[in-house]
Amino acid sequence: MLRSLFLAAAGSARLERLVESAPVSKGMVRRFVAGGSAEEAMRASRELADDGLAISLDHLGEDTETAEQARAARDEYVSLLTRLHDSGLTPAAEVSVKLSALGQRLDEKLARENARAICAAAAEAGTTVTLDAEDHTTTDATLETLLELRKDFPGTGAVLQAYLRRTEGDCRELAVAGSRVRLCKGAYAEPESVAFQSPLDVDKSYVRCLNILMSGAGYPMVATHDPRLIAIAEDRARWFDRSTGEYEFQLLYGVRPEEQARLAGGGHTVRVYLPYGRQWYGYLMRRLAERPANVAFFVKAVSSR
Ligand code: FAD
Numbered sequence: 001m002l003r004s005l006f007l008a009a010a011g012s013a014r015l016e017r018l019v020e021s022a023p024v025s026k027g028m029v030r031r032f033v034a035g036g037s038a039e040e041a042m043r044a045s046r047e048l049a050d051d052g053l054a055i056s057l058d059h060l061g062e063d064t065e066t067a068e069q070a071r072a073a074r075d076e077y078v079s080l081l082t083r084l085h086d087s088g089l090t091p092a093a094e095v096s097v098k099l100s101a102l103g104q105r106l107d108e109k110l111a112r113e114n115a116r117a118i119c120a121a122a123a124e125a126g127t128t129v130t131l132d133a134e135d136h137t138t139t140d141a142t143l144e145t146l147l148e149l150r151k152d153f154p155g156t157g158a159v160l161q162a163y164l165r166r167t168e169g170d171c172r173e174l175a176v177a178g179s180r181v182r183l184c185k186g187a188y189a190e191p192e193s194v195a196f197q198s199p200l201d202v203d204k205s206y207v208r209c210l211n212i213l214m215s216g217a218g219y220p221m222v223a224t225h226d227p228r229l230i231a232i233a234e235d236r237a238r239w240f241d242r243s244t245g246e247y248e249f250q251l252l253y254g255v256r257p258e259e260q261a262r263l264a265g266g267g268h269t270v271r272v273y274l275p276y277g278r279q280w281y282g283y284l285m286r287r288l289a290e291r292p293a294n295v296a297f298f299v300k301a302v303s304s305r
Helices: 002-010 013-021 025-032 038-050 067-086 108-124 136-152 167-174 199-215 227-239 257-265 281-290 292-303
Strands: 054-059 093-097 129-131 158-161 180-184 219-223 248-252 270-276
Touching: 002 281, 025 281, 038 054, 038 067, 038 270, 054 067, 067 093, 067 108, 093 108, 108 129, 108 136, 129 136, 129 158, 158 167, 167 180, 167 199, 180 199, 199 219, 199 227, 219 227, 227 257, 248 257, 257 270
Parallel strands: 054 093, 054 270, 093 129, 158 180, 180 219, 219 248, 248 270
Antiparallel strands: none
8 A cells, every 4th residue: 555655656746846845855865865966976886895795876867758868868877987987996886777767758769779878888888787677568668678789788687577477488588698687576566467466476476587597597686675585596596506606686775784794795796776866756755665664764754853
């Protein structure tokens, strides 16, 4: 119920203006977002890298409305990649990109060209790009773009969402040599026709997908904070004889930092997904939807003012 409310709020432009202008949102945003500027993102990346963590930076922005905005998002990534390289943060740092920010809803071809420019900049900087997964209406287009990009940039990563009924099939297709696949539960409000609704069904699907990826020839990127699924992933890595460099764990910035340290301390590659930028509203609403404790934190911040 709470989840649906926050996911609905994520799509409301009116609520977005209200929440963004409220000073009380700042503390909550700081917990999950590195800052508004590339400068702040670079600083947070440096701290994470010094702690032995890998990073995937996300310049926040979705639902781009004009080609100019899409090109500006592209340029932000290209300049970020140059800075990461010049600061010696690559290859530890890569970038995560939402095709919607690059104009996918306006013009498929434009989004693809923008993504290609970012992949070229990443290759130049000695690192990679992962294409985030958005709502299910974009899955086919995003996977098509991924296959196109991989012809020239084979390190381009995919994201698959375990809550989608189709995802086991997608895992089978993508569990091939050189293929980087991030497996997450999925963060959008999706209808029953395409997505499992109960947490148990989503978890079961996650384990089935994990089995396919861990037993396949690709590079699984296990993106979850769920202790049970993390333990199962560790078990499957042992079972399928994968050494620690043959898969990685990924967690969101600000979520379970002690678990990030524990996994890294155990010799695992751990990548922290690090968002930055001013368009944090949709991202924050999805984080609130995921966990009642986050809502309590938000409410406390509001009521203490
Ligand atoms: P949940 O069911 O949210 O949590 C399971 C358990 O984890 C909880 O019961 C609790 O024990 C523990 N836990 C969770 N949060 C906390 C916390 N704050 N503190 C303490 N314990 C906690 N979604 C997309 O749709 N597209 C994407 O491209 C995408 N990329 C992602 C990239 C990364 C690196 C990660 C980690 C997630 C990404 N997601 C993406 C979000 C993902 O789909 C989930 O919405 C999100 O990760 C929450 O799911 P979960 O697996 O952590 O499990």
